[in-house]
Amino acid sequence: MEILWKTLTWILSLIMASSEFHSDHRLSYSSQEEFLTYLEHYQLTIPIRVDQNGAFLSFTVKNDKHSRRRRSMDPIDPQQAVSKLFFKLSAYGKHFHLNLTLNTDFVSKHFTVEYWGKDGPQWKHDFLDNCHYTGYLQDQRSTTKVALSNCIGLHGVIATEDEEYFIEPLKNTTEDSKHFSYENGHPHVIYKKSTLQQRHLYDHSHCGVSDLIKNGKPWWLNDTSAFPSALPINGTHIHHRQKRSVSTERFVETLVVADKMMVGYHGRKDIEHYILSVMNIVAKLYRDSSLGNVVNIIVARLVVLTEDQPNLEINHHADKSLDSFCKWQKSILSHQSDGNTIPENGIAHHDNAVLITRYDICTYKNKPCGTLGLASVAGMCEPERSCSINEDIGLGSAFTIAHEIGHKKCVESSGVSAKATAVSPTVFLQLREHSVKPGILKKGPSGGGKYCLGERKRYRSCNTDPCPLGARDFREKQCADFDNMPFRGKYYNWKPYTGGGVKPCALNCLAEGYNFYTERAPAVIDGTQCNADSLDICINGECKHVGCDNILGSDAREDRCRVCGGDGSTCDAIEGFFNDSLPRGGYMEVVQIPRGSVHIEVREVAMSKNYIALKSEGDDYYINGAWTIDWPRKFDIAGTAFHYKRPTDEPESLEALGPTSENLIVMVLLQEQNLGIRYKFNVPITRTGSGDSEVGFTWNHQPWSECSSTCAGGVQRQEVVCKRLDDNSIVQNNYCDPDSKPPENQRTCNTEPCPPEWFIGDWLQCSKTCDGGMRTRAVLCIRKIGPSEEETLDYSGCLTHRPVEKESCNNQSCPPQWVSLDWSECTPKCGTGFKHRIVLCKSSDLSKTFPAAQCPEESKPPIRIRCSLGRCPPPRWVMGDWGQCSAQCGLGQQMRTVQCLSYTGQASSDCPETARPQSMQQCESKCDSTPTSNTEECKDVNKVAYCPLVLKFKFCSRAYFRQMCCKTCQGH
Structure with a gap:
């Protein structure tokens, strides 16, 4: 409709x-x-x-x-x-x-x-x-x-x-x-x-x-x-x-x-x-x-x-x-x-x-x-x-x-102000965006009502059961979908890139067998996990929190033992500091981590040339074994993911959420004096009685969160959590008294304006479909000055190279096209007729002529059309000149031609008979002298037998018949 x-x-x-x-x-x-x-x-x-x-x-x-x-x-x-x-x-x-x-x-x-x-x-x-x-x-x-x-x-x-x-x-x-x-x-x-x-x-x-x-x-x-x-x-x-x-x-x-x-x-x-x-x-x-x-x-x-x-x-x-x-x-x-x-x-x-x-x-x-x-x-x-x-x-x-x-619409910004001002170019909306997207049909309000303000979409979790063992990872499948698409002219097999320094909800894929990765899509499919160690999922390219009960936005928390909604009573915390003075040049044991351990952290206390290593009880090294130093990355070991980090300006560390599926041993490869290694993890235990009756719980403010924005005004929050009194570990909120829960603290941060940056609009439609056109787009230098406010600056305000605003497009040659020459004059000059013209198959620049078969026959212009220069004049009688008088002397007759002709000179039968002119008239010729009356000399030629007819039809006025029938015509 x-x-x-x-x-x-x-x-x-x-x-x-x-x-x-x-x-x-x-x-x-x-x-x-x-x-x-x-x-x-x-x-x-x-x-x-x-x-x-x-x-x-x-x-x-x-x-x-x-x-x-x-x-x-x-x-x-x-x-x-x-x-x-x-x-x-x-x-x-x-x-x-x-x-x-x-x-x-x-x-x-x-x-x-x-x-x-x-x-x-x-x-x-x-x-x-x-x-x-x-x-x-x-x-x-x-x-x-x-x-x-x-x-x-x-x-x-x-x-x-x-x-x-x-x-x-x-x-x-x-x-x-x-x-x-x-x-x-x-x-x-x-x-x-x-x-x-x-x-x-x-x-x-x-x-x-x-x-x-x-x-x-x-x-x-x-x-x-x-x-x-x-x-x-x-x-x-x-x-x-x-x-x-x-x-x-x-x-x-x-x-x-x-x-x-x-x-x-x-x-x-x-x-x-x-x-x-x-x-x-x-x-x-x-x-x-x-x-x-x-x-x-x-x-x-x-x-x-x-x-x-x-x-x-x-x-x-x-x-x-x-x-x-x-x-x-x-x-x-x-x-x-x-x-x-x-x-x-x-x-x-x-x-x-x-x-x-x-x-x-x-x-x-x-x-x-x-x-x-x-x-x-x-x-x-x-x-x-x-x-x-x-x-x-x-x-x-x-x-x-x-x-x-x-x-004149402008760009749309996150947190856009509902008020349009001179310093807020983020006024309008993407009016050109299609209302129908794949899989989603957006309908206007029924009954012609107003469009609702607030959230356009709501999401909820579904299919929360664990995937079967051996099932293909969802992010891996999304990368593999690009295997059949050329990248810079070549084909690659793509695997998910799991390193750091990338957006968690962008689809970054590693070319298998090559030392590079690239962003194949700005956002993964909704529902993809942000990372392997978290239940959080990506929605619209942003990471959204998922509780340990697999429900989107849920407050359900894991306790220190990784029990969802637990009170932390099913495990014990193990902490230690390894600082033994040992000879350099070999592997030394730091600590044994039992099977089922969770929240494992091993960290050097200071930067050194020593390296943390990890092996199994059977002396199979997983990380940094056999005097070979691995690159920092994620390792899938003992049923969990270990993150090995070795920053350039911080001590190295090894972390895993657990639980582990086997006993592990943390080692250190000593290259210099041991400056100390701290470790902690939680090991599962079996208790008798209720855990929450053996320990108290209290509300606690978490440290200030990172600022939500690096500039133009962000927010820091202090979340209120429920903690155990014995080890200060976080548990589910229902273990604390809800009536005594303090409010969450909040403060502004990073209020200075953001650095100027280029805003680039979408390309407009190309001016031509072929043979080289031009297309343009809006390019602005903008600076964010508030959470929902931006200002437009002069182009000189942006220090990087200004993006192009105009470029050529559709440079491919146009196919041959029909070109029509001028119409001829209408023929005939009156009444219904035809005009003709020549139609040629030409190149788009008109410099070449091609055979007609190279142009589409269905679009060929007509080469003949009907025309009319007005009504033609009617047929008319046309008379010739009068002939000589039939009598050389006296009365005779004259003849002339009378024809009905059209305006083109063609014979016609449409002239009115009543208007037909005479074709014969009487005439008289002057006699030079009186004719001789010698009757003997005036006689009919014997050979002629038609003299009576000559007299009957009055042909005596003609010289030939008068001579041949002189006697018969005498006196007539």
């Missing part, structure tokens, strides 16, 4: 784009009337006010209470403003029953409206009309969302499962808008978002937004970004922030600026209502539960520019206008506010600045084109870049503004 409000990845699709289009696709208009002419379709409707059950109350839908109040006052008086409203309207064959609740949370309690002339602020006020509402369609709460304002009629958006509808009052240019009500209701325009003219995207160096539906998804849901892992650069870790497992509420205080063209279009009287109506929709977009985070867009300040400002240049050129606006808004930014109080200068702080203009903006030239909005990616991290410019296209501008705010 995809509706308008599922906007988890929308801000971030974080692809930088802009557009250009022809004049017949513009979305900025001089009047509502002109705007409506460009809509593909719209309808008129008359909304009415009803009660909860839909019963008619009134035709008056605008806010007629005039309930203005100072924003900083106490909560609204119910008598002054209507907190719940219900409306009904019909359109597109549907009935809409709106359930609305007054929304004042999107405006700061320090909200001000300022009017600026050419010399700066002229006057301001802090009054707010209570006429902005959010809600849903009655009985469709979980699948619909509504954001409407009724300041001067219903302005806003209604989102259903299958469509988004904009509604606004029909303006009457002949009436003053304050006389708004009609006797039978005021007409409103309602139109679908899908009917707006669409614009096309074009990659650019900023984020240009167009109102485009792509691949069946609204543009605010598109997401093509990747999430590269962090890499160290010159020893400095580059931070790639990941989504935290705790959801906190975030606030983004916003400055909204309307330019003088906005004032000219909407008028001083309505400009405030219109801007806040748009921002009401923006705030509703970000408050939706499907985001997975609670983000509050707060309008802290509205600045209305009635004249041009000296240091602010706004025109069609979006890039230059954005740059100018960013500098101007920073110059009026309050640096004295902490976001919770008004500073002395009375100017409210803002984290984000939004300019709304009536200019038809364009990202690369000072002429109108198709750009809707422009913002710097990750700009909220820096005050001078936390800004955007947005073209006013009506209520649809809300989506442009919301999208641009998303592109």
Whole structure:
């Protein structure tokens, strides 16, 4: 189910784009009337006010209470403003029953409206009309969302499962808008978002937004970004922030600026209502539960520019206008506010600045084109870049503004403050992170409710029984999964690396047979043990405590005997100090450790050239035997893990948790005088009676823990534990009196700021898919100054090499592509005909021509299309010239050709017969002299037998027939 409000990845699709289009696709208009002419379709409707059950109350839908109040006052008086409203309207064959609740949370309690002339602020006020509402369609709460304002009629958006509808009052240019009500209701325009003219995207160096539906998804849901892992650069870790497992509420205080063209279009009287109506929709977009985070867009300040400002240049050129606006808004930014109080200068702080203009903006030239909005990616991290410019296209501008705010998102930090401030760039959230991950489906709250604050996930232990003997270690399996993946062009067999100096919850693997290890994954699979000697497990890359009862987060403790929940009575503590003076150059016995011993510690008292060794009762050496010194590491001996340590600046030691499965002997290889070796371990015993009745227990503060942070303020704690009185060993808390338990001590530590470090954002989408494009990312120098606060520094503040912000990408050659030449002229010149063109298979740089078979046939452009240059003229009669007169003397006949021809000269039978011209006419030739009357000379030629026919058919006028039939034709 995809509706308008599922906007988890929308801000971030974080692809930088802009557009250009022809004049017949513009979305900025001089009047509502002109705007409506460009809509593909719209309808008129008359909304009415009803009660909860839909019963008619009134035709008056605008806010007629005039309930203005100072924003900083106490909560609204119910008598002054209507907190719940219900409306009904019909359109597109549907009935809409709106359930609305007054929304004042999107405006700061320090909200001000300022009017600026050419010399700066002229006057301001802090009054707010209570006429902005959010809600849903009655009985469709979980699948619909509504954001409407009724300041001067219903302005806003209604989102259903299958469509988004904009509604606004029909303006009457002949009436003053304050006389708004009609006797039978005021007409409103309602139109679908899908009917707006669409614009096309074009990659650019900023984020240009167009109102485009792509691949069946609204543009605010598109997401093509990747999430590269962090890499160290010159020893400095580059931070790639990941989504935290705790959801906190975030606030983004916003400055909204309307330019003088906005004032000219909407008028001083309505400009405030219109801007806040748009921002009401923006705030509703970000408050939706499907985001997975609670983000509050707060309008802290509205600045209305009635004249041009000296240091602010706004025109069609979006890039230059954005740059100018960013500098101007920073110059009026309050640096004295902490976001919770008004500073002395009375100017409210803002984290984000939004300019709304009536200019038809364009990202690369000072002429109108198709750009809707422009913002710097990750700009909220820096005050001078936390800004955007947005073209006013009506209520649809809300989506442009919301999208641009998303592109200005900043990084997310552990312990991030719920307040966005100028020195806290860790304000926003990973809006681009996918809502679905492998194996986990994250759903928004059912019923359309708010997203819960606090922990996103809970974990609990499962399958706590020990694995069978010989079962493969889970961490070992994770390393082995990389055996079939090349590493630097080669294949290795990987085993877990168990040495020190690495993160316990990172998957560090050792190449078997080679002397190197590497981190194959930043985090092991949840549930993997942090290390072999602990029950603690890794969750989300962090080591979490597991009690000795194998329950995550349990307080169950092992006693000194390694009995879970025991009182320490099943073993005895053995301690000793070996300092015998012995000759150098051989192995000497220090102490025997019985089978079943636990908490074994053997340690030199001072640094020396001697070496601790360990062997079995059968003289088989496990560590440092046969005059061979082992490297310090972990040894699996006698059913437990022994850790042999030999630091460069401390005495060497040997430790094991136990229990041991055999008797062991600790030896020392003497190279110089024995300075002393201390040892202690606990050996199992069998007691009669109850152990806890033989000894007392008391609460005790543990030593201060290590500071939780090395800088920027950490915490040290003194844990309270229950101990035995005889040997001071820790036991389960239930052996001590719970009523006498003292509180845990806590103190701050390491409060100095952390050293500056680079923050590097994710790479944005490559500008090209082949033939070499460019991609960019945000790079910032940041310093942590508090547990949940960071500040952005100049690049010079970070001493290591600055990571690259731009690089080439997709350098592979593009495959051959079809290239079309120009169309020929339409043939024939009128009526239905065809145009032809040549289509070639060319290289991407157009330098080479390939056989057509190398280009995909299914995408080949057409080479012939139908065309028409208008209706052809009808066929007509065409006459030839008249022939000679048939009579050489006197009356005769003339003939001519008469044909029906089309406009192409072809014979046709479609000419009207009634209009056919004559093909024969009578003629008369002048006689030179009177013919001779000698009848003997005038006779018919004997050979001719057709003379009667000549006379019958009147051919005597022709010279030939008159000569051949002279006698017959005589007198005729």
